[in-house]
Amino acid sequence: MTHQIVARAVADGRSKLREDEALALLRAYGIPVPDFTIAESEEGAVKAADQIGYPVAVKVISPQIVHKTDVGGVVLNVADAQGVREAFRRLLEGVKTKAPYADVEGVLVQKMVPRGVELIIGAVYDEIFGHLIAFGLGGIYTELLRDFTMRVAPIDEHDAWEMVREVRAYRLLTGFRGMPPRDIDAIVDVLIKFSRLVTENPEIREADLNPVIALEEGRGAYVVDARFILRPS
Amino acid sequence: MLENLLSRFKGAVYPVNPKYDEVELWGRKVKFFKSVLDVQEPVDVAVIATPAPTVPKVLDEAGRKGVAAAIVLSGGFAEAGNAALEEQVVAVARQYGIKVLGPNCIGLFNAFADFDTVFLSSERAGRPPRGPLALISQSGAVTAAIMDWAARRGLGLGIVVSYGNEAGVTVTELVEAVTDDSNVRVVTLYLEGFRYPGEARKLLEVARKVAARKPIIAYKAGRGRTAQRAVKSHVAAMAGSYDMYRGLFSQAGIIEASSVREMFDMAKALAMQPIPRGSRVLVVTDSGGLAIQAVDVLEELGLEIPELPESIARELKRELLPFATVSNPVDLTGSATDEHYKIVLDALLPTAFFDMALVITLVQVPGLTHNLADYITAARRYGKPIAVVNFGGSEFVIKFERALEDNGIPVYPTPERAAKALWALYRYGEVRRKIAIAEAAAA
Numbered sequence: 001m002t003h004q005i006v007a008r009a010v011a012d013g014r015s016k017l018r019e020d021e022a023l024a025l026l027r028a029y030g031i032p033v034p035d036f037t038i039a040e041s042e043e044g045a046v047k048a049a050d051q052i053g054y055p056v057a058v059k060v061i062s063p064q065i066v067h068k069t070d071v072g073g074v075v076l077n078v079a080d081a082q083g084v085r086e087a088f089r090r091l092l093e094g095v096k097t098k099a100p101y102a103d104v105e106g107v108l109v110q111k112m113v114p115r116g117v118e119l120i121i122g123a124v125y126d127e128i129f130g131h132l133i134a135f136g137l138g139g140i141y142t143e144l145l146r147d148f149t150m151r152v153a154p155i156d157e158h159d160a161w162e163m164v165r166e167v168r169a170y171r172l173l174t175g176f177r178g179m180p181p182r183d184i185d186a187i188v189d190v191l192i193k194f195s196r197l198v199t200e201n202p203e204i205r206e207a208d209l210n211p212v213i214a215l216e217e218g219r220g221a222y223v224v225d226a227r228f229i230l231r232p233s
Numbered sequence: 234m235l236e237n238l239l240s241r242f243k244g245a246v247y248p249v250n251p252k253y254d255e256v257e258l259w260g261r262k263v264k265f266f267k268s269v270l271d272v273q274e275p276v277d278v279a280v281i282a283t284p285a286p287t288v289p290k291v292l293d294e295a296g297r298k299g300v301a302a303a304i305v306l307s308g309g310f311a312e313a314g315n316a317a318l319e320e321q322v323v324a325v326a327r328q329y330g331i332k333v334l335g336p337n338c339i340g341l342f343n344a345f346a347d348f349d350t351v352f353l354s355s356e357r358a359g360r361p362p363r364g365p366l367a368l369i370s371q372s373g374a375v376t377a378a379i380m381d382w383a384a385r386r387g388l389g390l391g392i393v394v395s396y397g398n399e400a401g402v403t404v405t406e407l408v409e410a411v412t413d414d415s416n417v418r419v420v421t422l423y424l425e426g427f428r429y430p431g432e433a434r435k436l437l438e439v440a441r442k443v444a445a446r447k448p449i450i451a452y453k454a455g456r457g458r459t460a461q462r463a464v465k466s467h468v469a470a471m472a473g474s475y476d477m478y479r480g481l482f483s484q485a486g487i488i489e490a491s492s493v494r495e496m497f498d499m500a501k502a503l504a505m506q507p508i509p510r511g512s513r514v515l516v517v518t519d520s521g522g523l524a525i526q527a528v529d530v531l532e533e534l535g536l537e538i539p540e541l542p543e544s545i546a547r548e549l550k551r552e553l554l555p556f557a558t559v560s561n562p563v564d565l566t567g568s569a570t571d572e573h574y575k576i577v578l579d580a581l582l583p584t585a586f587f588d589m590a591l592v593i594t595l596v597q598v599p600g601l602t603h604n605l606a607d608y609i610t611a612a613r614r615y616g617k618p619i620a621v622v623n624f625g626g627s628e629f630v631i632k633f634e635r636a637l638e639d640n641g642i643p644v645y646p647t648p649e650r651a652a653k654a655l656w657a658l659y660r661y662g663e664v665r666r667k668i669a670i671a672e673a674a675a676a
Contacts, residue, residue: 122468129433150480206469
């Protein structure tokens, strides 16, 4: 049942999916991701951006770089072709200075998602529990306040709704301080599909969908960044 | 242990020990067998308390005899670093198909069958009165302490199982078996950690089946939050062991308690009282201060304290003392009488505005008598759960509390504990409702 994207990585002896592979895997399971392409040259990046439509985000792809923002490896809200060119150059400069050891395989050009509430959805494999799905609001909610919920996979719609309602910060999703309510149906849908993804690909040992941007009711939820760690072969 | 079994168990008991022939014990002559194989009659359970290295052989003899179940109290196995010895026990059990409880446990106490393998004297470790609560525990020491405590407080425990190293029968199998017992109405679980891969999923499936019929309350000892692996991703780094158990309990419809004491506070209420149909609480009190504490905790737990409907409030105002506060909480003040409580409960609890009642009765005030216990008990007829807050040390207080609990009204010494108990009832109601909805959808 393993998806070929995962099977191929495992066969290659890799323990991690590349950014574009991660996004493609999500897409294969019906999980909304903004349009994206990998480009290996400045002109390639411009062509990709023109095709995807502005504004775009441009992110460096390198197996050695774990935290892109630390090395200036992410440029957001690029509005036009010239901006793409500048972003491309700036990315390579930044990486050369701050991570000279890194192999740059290209850049990810990705459609910008409108502002929304950031969520984190993830999975982890445990000997005793098997695969677990986790959900929380992004940033300080999970990182500092440890406000997240977990469930044993596979989960159904009831489980997903409960996970969402159980976080202490839940009210941020139902409308708070002038911000209209989020598309919780879409969030629940992502959780269910992600559960299926993880269950069908048990080679996955850890996974982060971070951030997942939750837009207003009816406007959906999008995974902007994803990381999958695979079982060592 | 032998004394317990010989003096109380109604079935046949065959003591086995090659060192003895016949010994005068506790006023009678007790015949010892050299081996279980020397016993003529069939044997259902072998309770083994011999030194660890002898257990595989003893179990083997039991297997040859055809004994189907064994309780191994002996320690000195995997918990003492002797994994190989434990594996031997497992192998023998597997060979003969013997269900083994333990090793390294205090075994089984079943009040309904007068079967008690707990090897502590009743002086040090009291035995609880027979009741509808069951305890499944991973720790022998904690089990004995709970039994003694339950004995002193008159808390009725019917079945207590300590499963020790879990080398044979698993905690999930025990949950299933104990819940099946018709004498058991509430199951409590003291858990330190699962032993086997896949155990969590198995417990989830069993608990989901069981939860519809009987409430399970669990206390997870150890709030270990550190993930013990070299991890690369955010979620994996933040997800500690305890977070997984907490999620599992929620998913399984198992009510989680934050302490052993709380577990039994909740179990008591769940055994005695009906499930509320909603979350609205009526608070009646003779102490404003305690009522405020109750409201704080109830609200924190997500329960509601709705305002009294106008018309009823006006009527009540006429019948109660002029300085009583007729809102929710209804504060009858220190001049409260038994009658006042009765009036309030009869006027408000049966209405559609309330689902349960938290009644604070500081009976030190002069207007309250023993009749109050009867009035509160009578309010059971409304079919809505009631929890009482009552404390103090006098004979009167103790008698009052006993009168209530003998009639199935749970009493707690603090508003927080009473509020949590009501919450547990509400939570179990939600668990049942959720299962019913899921089943209806699947149909």
